[in-house]
Amino acid sequence: MKELAYLNKYILKYGFRLSLGVIFMIISNIFAIAPAQVVRYAFDLVVDTLKTQTILQESAFYDQYINDFFQVVLLYGGLIVLMAFLRGIFLFFVRQTIIVMSRLIEFDLKNDIFEHYQKLSLSFYRKNNTGDLMARISEDVSKVRMYLGPAIMYSINMVISFVLTISLMLSINVKLTFWALLPLPLLSISIYFVNNIINKKSELIQQQLSTMSTFVQEAFSGIRVIKAFVREKESLSQFTDTANEYQDRQLELAKVNSLFYPLMLFLIGLSTILTVYVGGIEVGEGAITPGVIAEFIMYVTLLTWPVTSLGWVTSIVQRAAASQKRINEFLNIEPEIISPTEEPFEIKGDVKFENVTLVYPDSGIKALDHLSFEINAGKTLAILGTTGSGKSTIANLIARLYDPTEGRILIDGHDLKKLNLHDVRSQINMAPQDVFLFSNTLKNNIAFAKDDATDEEIITATKNAGLWENIQQMEYGLDTIVGERGITLSGGQKQRTTIARAILGTPKILVLDDSLSAIDTKTENAILNNLQTVMKGRTSIIISHRVSSAKLADKIIVMHEGKIIEQGSHNELLTIEGHYKSLFDQQSKSSN
Ligand SMILES: Nc1ncnc2c1ncn2[C@@H]1O[C@H](COP(=O)(O)OP(=O)(O)OP(=O)(O)O)[C@@H](O)[C@H]1O
Numbered sequence: 001m002k003e004l005a006y007l008n009k010y011i012l013k014y015g016f017r018l019s020l021g022v023i024f025m026i027i028s029n030i031f032a033i034a035p036a037q038v039v040r041y042a043f044d045l046v047v048d049t050l051k052t053q054t055i056l057q058e059s060a061f062y063d064q065y066i067n068d069f070f071q072v073v074l075l076y077g078g079l080i081v082l083m084a085f086l087r088g089i090f091l092f093f094v095r096q097t098i099i100v101m102s103r104l105i106e107f108d109l110k111n112d113i114f115e116h117y118q119k120l121s122l123s124f125y126r127k128n129n130t131g132d133l134m135a136r137i138s139e140d141v142s143k144v145r146m147y148l149g150p151a152i153m154y155s156i157n158m159v160i161s162f163v164l165t166i167s168l169m170l171s172i173n174v175k176l177t178f179w180a181l182l183p184l185p186l187l188s189i190s191i192y193f194v195n196n197i198i199n200k201k202s203e204l205i206q207q208q209l210s211t212m213s214t215f216v217q218e219a220f221s222g223i224r225v226i227k228a229f230v231r232e233k234e235s236l237s238q239f240t241d242t243a244n245e246y247q248d249r250q251l252e253l254a255k256v257n258s259l260f261y262p263l264m265l266f267l268i269g270l271s272t273i274l275t276v277y278v279g280g281i282e283v284g285e286g287a288i289t290p291g292v293i294a295e296f297i298m299y300v301t302l303l304t305w306p307v308t309s310l311g312w313v314t315s316i317v318q319r320a321a322a323s324q325k326r327i328n329e330f331l332n333i334e335p336e337i338i339s340p341t342e343e344p345f346e347i348k349g350d351v352k353f354e355n356v357t358l359v360y361p362d363s364g365i366k367a368l369d370h371l372s373f374e375i376n377a378g379k380t381l382a383i384l385g386t387t388g389s390g391k392s393t394i395a396n397l398i399a400r401l402y403d404p405t406e407g408r409i410l411i412d413g414h415d416l417k418k419l420n421l422h423d424v425r426s427q428i429n430m431a432p433q434d435v436f437l438f439s440n441t442l443k444n445n446i447a448f449a450k451d452d453a454t455d456e457e458i459i460t461a462t463k464n465a466g467l468w469e470n471i472q473q474m475e476y477g478l479d480t481i482v483g484e485r486g487i488t489l490s491g492g493q494k495q496r497t498t499i500a501r502a503i504l505g506t507p508k509i510l511v512l513d514d515s516l517s518a519i520d521t522k523t524e525n526a527i528l529n530n531l532q533t534v535m536k537g538r539t540s541i542i543i544s545h546r547v548s549s550a551k552l553a554d555k556i557i558v559m560h561e562g563k564i565i566e567q568g569s570h571n572e573l574l575t576i577e578g579h580y581k582s583l584f585d586q587q588s589k590s591s592n
Contacts, residue, residue, distance in 0.1 A: 021097035028090035036298035043291035102149025140323035147320030158306035191311030339421035347508035349377030349539035356407035367393040369562035382550030385559030429507035443478040464530040465500035491518035
């Protein structure tokens with residue numbers, strides 16, 4: 001239960017609302033209890049009137065007497081209606097304070113979790129799948145909200161109505177109170193157990209629902225593959241299987257639910273019977289008036305919901321504690337990469353790797369092995385190499401998405417780890433190898449990192465990225481929606497969109513990670529030429545598998561298994577009979 005203590009700071013923040021809620025709850029309870037006494041008076045009045053009626057029947061006051069009787073009964077009736085109305089109004093205020101408080105905390109909590117998620121390193125995202133991250137920010141937070149809203153509200157209500165009602169009952173008749181309340185703890189305990197069964201079954205349903213949604217999501221995003229391999233029938237039958245399982249689990253829950261209400265009604269009925277039976281004996285002995293029986297039946301009805309809620313609230317609190325535990329697991333993870341300073345830093349563009357080794361924390365793979373190289377501001381570095389040789393890892397390290405396991409990376413002679421992280425990242429733009437576009441317009445995708453980008457700047461960026469001609473042919477131009485992950489664009493168009501995004505705002509260091517691979521050599525040459533103008537005086541790092549992307553660079557390094565095996569300019573490397581030369585020969589042959 002200690003997990004829920006994390007939420008106390010939020011409860012304190014909205015303490016005023018909660019206190020108001022408690023006051024409204026007390027008032028609404030008073031208006032709920034008071035009618036029972038009015039009923040007793042009315043009941044006793046009816047009994048008395050029935051007794052005296054026969055005596056007065058012959059008297060001259062009889063009509064007046066009956067008239068007065070009806071007026072008093074009417075008054076009692078009016079009082080009951082008025083109190084029910086006031087009770088309703090205050091219950092409205094209770095919900096407006098306590099339930100609204102829970103919604104506000106839910107909002108704060110979701111924002112805090114999202115903000116924290118964003119600070120966590122990439123290795124965290126490799127270890128945890130998206131479904132799990134989503135579940136904690138949505139379903140788990142919803143369960144926690146059930147504790148903050150309904151559970152807190154009904155617990156307060158329970159305490160107030162127990163104290164007020166039971167003390168009133170005891171002050172009237174102890175024996176009758178004992179018998180009337182006897183079945184209620186049983187009700188509470190059975191509801192707790194039934195609720196637990198319901199929760200377990202609901203969880204199974206939830207799991208099946210998420211299996212079903214994952215399946216549907218995959219089926220639709222992979223629809224091209226499904227159609228191309230004519231697997232629609234198999235896909236449908238798999239869906240039917242999961243849907244059947246979902247239906248079975250729902251039916252099981254429905255069975256438990258249908259047991260739940262009869263059980264509740266049985267125990268409440270038992271309470272009423274006991275009240276009438278023991279109350280009757282007490283009336284016979286002259287200990288109470290008959291009106292008390294009616295009053296007690298009303299009290300029992302009033303206590304039914306708080307007693308029921310006791311079992312319900314207990315299981316809500318248990319579930320909320322389990323959910324908060326899962327949320328805390330993530331909230332307690334410290335971001336591995338943090339900015340050590342707030343001091344502003346302006347990048348010139350010198351990049352130096354000093355004996356850098358990187359072992360990926362999650363896979364244990366040594367991606368870079370004592371790597372050293374440097375590139376001066378304003379120059380272009382091309383990185384070539386076999387697959388898995390560590391090229392993208394260099395890009396990840398320059399943007400400080402990971403920190404080296406050994407060695408240092410220097411930007412303008414300063415250790416990257418000691419610089420203002422926000423300033424560094426905002427001056428380094430990267431077009432990553434795994435292209436990611438948001439399902440938004442092309443314009444918004446390109447202007448992603450520069451909110452104030454003008455249309456002119458965006459158009460210039462698309463021209464330099466060799467994308468403008470394509471955009472002009474599109475019906476909606478820059479306002480074309482690219483679909484989920486850019487599904488409506490070709491591979492090359494997607495790559496060029498990310499290049500436009502990266503060069504917009506002319507970064508101090510530009511990293512293109514295999515961003516020209518799906519582009520024909522003619523367009524590639526045009527883009528590389530444009531880059532020379534756009535990136536004049538700025539540092540560019542071009543990662544590629546193709547010699548054509550590298551040949552214009554001031555310096556080329558060739559990687560293999562995390563190490564540099566060759567380095568120099570295009571002409572220098574052609575003089576060595578090595579990997580670069582053989583790549584050059586192969587690629588020139590295939591392009592002829
Ligand atoms: N985020 C990561 N977590 C764990 N291991 C990784 C991660 N990224 C890459 N690796 C591993 O590190 C090694 C180097 O990968 P990297 O992506 O840097 O190679 P690359 O030269 O860019 O390859 P390619 O040319 O195929 O893109 C590979 O063995 C890869 O499996």
